[in-house]
Amino acid sequence: MTASEQPQQLAQTLEFAAERLTRRIQPLHATSRRLAFARLLVLLGGGALALLVAILFNATAAWILFGGAILAFLILVIWHRRLDDWIETLTLWRALKLDRRARLLLEWDNLPPPRPITLTDKTLVYDLDLAGIHSLHQALDTTISRRGTNLLAEWLAASQPDVDGLKARQSIVRELKSRARFRDRFQLTYRRTLQRELEGEHLLEWLKTEFPSARLRWALPLATLLVAANLVLFALWQFAAFPPFFLAALGAYIAFYYWHQKDLETVLGAVVRVHTELDKFRALAQYLERANFFQTPHLAALCAPFQDAAAAPSAQLRRVRLNAAAVGLRNNPLLAILLNVILPWDFLFAFL
Structure with a gap:
């Protein structure tokens, strides 16, 4: 396999994984809708039935029936929430696969817009398209914090890079290359818990x-x-x-x-x-x-x-x-x- 064919094959693998996740998500959405209807039915039906029992028989039986309906409703709520959490996880995982594919094939329209950065050394930035729209920084930037995206831009734009630091980062990247699952799970954990990028400035x-x-x-x-x-x-x-x-x-x-x-x-x-x-x-x-x-x-x-x-x-x-x-x-x-x-x-x- 030639070097030019490897990205295409990996892109196809990622696309297949995204399609497989889509097929898993679709029936889960249908189940979620059924659970939402079942929750409403159990709550309203249980309340109406308990009221009917109270009128025709006695209040004790009605309260027992209503308590059972509430218990069933709570069980359905817990089940529904867990299902929705799983749907969210799979949806985010699918988005990660598509994001990797877009970065691999440089599909700029499918990538997030470049985030604002502040650079001290701008010597090579604009001449070599290192930062900004359709830049190397935009293609590589999967950081989760504002300081992270800025640090990546500084590394890319450094006119006199730190050779020892560069080699150390390359060693880490080589190890991360074969650990796609680790990278995906880290990104998944971040996206599930936070809706926006981390900002360490307030903490500092x-x-x-x-x-x-x-x-x-x-x-x-x-x-x-x-x-x-x-x-x-x-x-x-x-x-x-x-x-x-x-x-x-x-x-x-x-x-x-x-x-x-x-x-x-x-x-x-x-x-x-x-x-x-x-x-x-x-x-x-x-x-x-x-x-x-x-x-x-x-x-x-x-x-x-x-x-x-x-x-x-x-x-x-x-x-x-x-x-x-x-x-x-x-x-x-x-x-x-x-x-x-x-x-x-x-x-x-x-x-x-």
């Missing part, structure tokens, strides 16, 4: 921000003492006929809290923002943690941080998620007051 801005952690570090033990004193004095007043000195402790704690409120809002707001950004990476991190890099040493070295079981990124992201969930409880004003009265809630999670 957060990492550069200076937070008042030093002041909050000593504020936590003081807040803990004030809360403990308040609870003890309240218990003594409630159960031992002690004077209501807890009001003074509560007032001191409220004053202490408002003295640090600005710092608390800064840190806790940042926790929520960083969770919003980091949570986008969770599914991708989990995929790379479970991936097998057998006989691909360069790719394994690149992904080594994800393979470290002692410091798995997904575990770190899970902790951030729990902290953000705890901070999110403050959105309810009454719950926020209660939590901060019985615990130094905001001080604790600002410190963590």
Whole structure:
């Protein structure tokens, strides 16, 4: 087989795979429509039948029948959602096959438009069609982040490339070449969890921000003492006929809290923002943690941080998620007051 025939054969293979996925998707859509009708029928029919039983017989039997209908409805909902998820997965997989085919044959009309980039070295960009419409960058760009697409453009447009870095990337690409399934699954994971490209700028801005952690570090033990004193004095007043000195402790704690409120809002707001950004990476991190890099040493070295079981990124992201969930409880004003009265809630999670 000649070099010119190889892309054509691979394109035919990809087209056949896309057609096969289309044939799998079509009956699933029909099943999805039937399930949607069945859900409606079970809910309305079960409700009507339960009402009829209540009129003709007794309420207990009607409630049992209605409960059974609700249970059947929920089972159908779960089944329907899983089916729709599978349809979405197959549809995205089909799109990946067609995207690879379009890049292979340079079918520009079937490729995504070139994404905006910012280059420092533009010496060769326009003369050699390295970036822009119908360019090498557009043909190769399957990156999932804004920084990724910009970095690819910088590599392509570098008038004085880093030879060692270039050879290292070539070694990784050679290993990725034979791992189409790994590449497809990574892209599939990304497309299923995110509807747009990743943007790391917000996260980098957060990492550069200076937070008042030093002041909050000593504020936590003081807040803990004030809360403990308040609870003890309240218990003594409630159960031992002690004077209501807890009001003074509560007032001191409220004053202490408002003295640090600005710092608390800064840190806790940042926790929520960083969770919003980091949570986008969770599914991708989990995929790379479970991936097998057998006989691909360069790719394994690149992904080594994800393979470290002692410091798995997904575990770190899970902790951030729990902290953000705890901070999110403050959105309810009454719950926020209660939590901060019985615990130094905001001080604790600002410190963590």
